[in-house]
Amino acid sequence: MTVENLVLGYQTPHGSLPALAGVSFSLLPGQVFGLVGESGCGKSTLALSLLRLLPPNAHMVSGECFFHSSSGLVNLVASSEKQMASVRWKQISMIFQAAMNAFNPVYRVGEQIMEALRKHFPHQSHAKNREKVAQLFEMVGLEPERMQQYPHQFSGGMKQRAMIAMALSCEPSLVIADEPTTALDVIVQHRILAGLKKIQRLKNTSMIYVSHDMAVVSQMSDRIAVMYAGKIVECGPAAVLSANPSHPYSHVLMGAFPDIHGPKKPLKSLGGEPPDPFRLPSGCAFHPRCPFSQERCAKEEPVPVALSPDHVVSCHFPLERKEGYP
Amino acid sequence: MSAPAILEARNLSRFFDATGRWLSLKKPKLHAVDGISFDIPPGKSLALVGESGCGKTTTGRIVAGLCVPDSGSLVFGGKPMDFSDASLRKSVQMIFQDPYESLNPRMTIGQSLQEPLQIQKIGSRAERRDRVERALEEMGLVPVAQFVDRYPHELSGGQRQRVAIARAFILDPEFVVADEPTSMLDVSIRAEMSNRMLRMAEQRGVSFLYITHDIAIARYMAAQIAIMYLGKIVERGDTESVLSHPLHPYTRALLEAVPTPDPAALEKDLPIQGSLSKPVDPPPFCRFFDRCVSRQPSCKEKPHPNLEQKATRHFVACYLA
Numbered sequence: 001m002t003v004e005n006l007v008l009g010y011q012t013p014h015g016s017l018p019a020l021a022g023v024s025f026s027l028l029p030g031q032v033f034g035l036v037g038e039s040g041c042g043k044s045t046l047a048l049s050l051l052r053l054l055p056p057n058a059h060m061v062s063g064e065c066f067f068h069s070s071s072g073l074v075n076l077v078a079s080s081e082k083q084m085a086s087v088r089w090k091q092i093s094m095i096f097q098a099a100m101n102a103f104n105p106v107y108r109v110g111e112q113i114m115e116a117l118r119k120h121f122p123h124q125s126h127a128k129n130r131e132k133v134a135q136l137f138e139m140v141g142l143e144p145e146r147m148q149q150y151p152h153q154f155s156g157g158m159k160q161r162a163m164i165a166m167a168l169s170c171e172p173s174l175v176i177a178d179e180p181t182t183a184l185d186v187i188v189q190h191r192i193l194a195g196l197k198k199i200q201r202l203k204n205t206s207m208i209y210v211s212h213d214m215a216v217v218s219q220m221s222d223r224i225a226v227m228y229a230g231k232i233v234e235c236g237p238a239a240v241l242s243a244n245p246s247h248p249y250s251h252v253l254m255g256a257f258p259d260i261h262g263p264k265k266p267l268k269s270l271g272g273e274p275p276d277p278f279r280l281p282s283g284c285a286f287h288p289r290c291p292f293s294q295e296r297c298a299k300e301e302p303v304p305v306a307l308s309p310d311h312v313v314s315c316h317f318p319l320e321r322k323e324g325y326p
Numbered sequence: 327m328s329a330p331a332i333l334e335a336r337n338l339s340r341f342f343d344a345t346g347r348w349l350s351l352k353k354p355k356l357h358a359v360d361g362i363s364f365d366i367p368p369g370k371s372l373a374l375v376g377e378s379g380c381g382k383t384t385t386g387r388i389v390a391g392l393c394v395p396d397s398g399s400l401v402f403g404g405k406p407m408d409f410s411d412a413s414l415r416k417s418v419q420m421i422f423q424d425p426y427e428s429l430n431p432r433m434t435i436g437q438s439l440q441e442p443l444q445i446q447k448i449g450s451r452a453e454r455r456d457r458v459e460r461a462l463e464e465m466g467l468v469p470v471a472q473f474v475d476r477y478p479h480e481l482s483g484g485q486r487q488r489v490a491i492a493r494a495f496i497l498d499p500e501f502v503v504a505d506e507p508t509s510m511l512d513v514s515i516r517a518e519m520s521n522r523m524l525r526m527a528e529q530r531g532v533s534f535l536y537i538t539h540d541i542a543i544a545r546y547m548a549a550q551i552a553i554m555y556l557g558k559i560v561e562r563g564d565t566e567s568v569l570s571h572p573l574h575p576y577t578r579a580l581l582e583a584v585p586t587p588d589p590a591a592l593e594k595d596l597p598i599q600g601s602l603s604k605p606v607d608p609p610p611f612c613r614f615f616d617r618c619v620s621r622q623p624s625c626k627e628k629p630h631p632n633l634e635q636k637a638t639r640h641f642v643a644c645y646l647a
Binding site: 038039155157158185186187188189190191193194197212213214215216218219220238242243252253255256257258259260261264266267268269270271273274289 | 377378466482484485512513514515516517518520521539540541542543545546569579580581582583584585586587588589591592593595596598601602
């Protein structure tokens, strides 16, 4: 998948609200791409826009999004609703944040997953579908007997697993996971992440993993993009970004979570608030909160600079690299 | 513990009615908090850590006087806690999780902040105004004039939580119950808020009961930690000692589940089985038995273990530790 210069806004009573201001990235088959940032930075908008599931007041200004589907190259931005319907779920599926509300309460959970299978594989027998769902349930760590149960009989973590089973049911080549574990306790979170990673490796699925938690994203991803105010400010290999980020914002995000290992360090904190999208600061959107900002940052918007072939940062003064890193 | 504790909680219990079988006469009981005890020394903080539904919020509400325990006693500053005493209510304050719901939407920030002062009949109108302004300044809500006359809906989540913290501290309390005060906030603001609370606590010698599900933030905020599981404290002690040498199998599982940037961590199985249940009419043996990976048949024959001291200021409730 390749996304090029996606610009997107929401129509509001107060005018157009810019949500994505030129986002580009590419994703290789079998790779996990992590998107990190705070609420309102555009990471969920980006995830939803790839499947064109945005609310009606969103409008695409420009940009291109190419997806290598089984039937050739598709431009997700320009394709018809009918084409999109064949891509959604079968080729690209999504795990939503609020799994609690993603299931219809009056149908059995297994039935709802089979519905997706029926829709996309109309010639497959009922028995085969049932077997498939049972397999999926086992894969995500749910007892197959639970297929007969209703969503209210599931706990939050179980619903999230059922949601993952549903997202994988049509064996998509790309799964978009939007904060799938945010509302869950650590033990359940660990299990779900471990399960997701195992299946992803087994099936060689590509994945876009969206979260605000830098630790979770670095655990899951091969590459990470850090978003701020509708833009990707830094993008590179997960190991480099988590150990040695170059953008001051990535640096703060990494240091904002306390650690349970090693010596106790003071938490890095940022003054100020995430920017108001109606009144974005001049120059670099991060400069009012940046501990290293200089005069130039307020005037000139930084352009993405490649620090190495696969590590790009948008900052006038990227942080020095520590010894021993490429 | 050498210094007399500012708060001593002994055998606190609180049961709730759970939904039972249809038409059954016997009402099952949900043991939200089941006979827990802890001390908080003056100026020190205790973090209460556990998964959702373990009873940590109920414990916090009991200690703040928002929920009456079914049994147990609370001693505050050497005297039994009596929440009808206004001077006690002045020294115990609470910070809630959700800054969107904990501020009255019809009061300006200034009104919200000076209300506690008015109720406690502190100062003249001008003095109160002065104090409110100082409190806002301390929390970095400057220029103050821009905030006093605004309503909560005009502020961001982070600003609201700062107001909530300022309000908790405005009466110069000795003890503050903070129930997940940063979990609703954005990542970059969380750290700042934690640092501010730590600074306030240090400067004024305030003790916290810090309730959180995040063991890493617990380490950052408090010198003492108590791990709760289904209404019971299973391990308690100095934070560093508990985290570096966890003795209870549940603590070990919690620690291993904390996400680290290392992808290899996902390949290890957690030392815990099954999933969290509700403590409705719990069985007479160890609460953790069903999920324990090191359990022995003998554990099922004995009642839930008591907390026993295993090292200096380090207690654990496990027969096998």
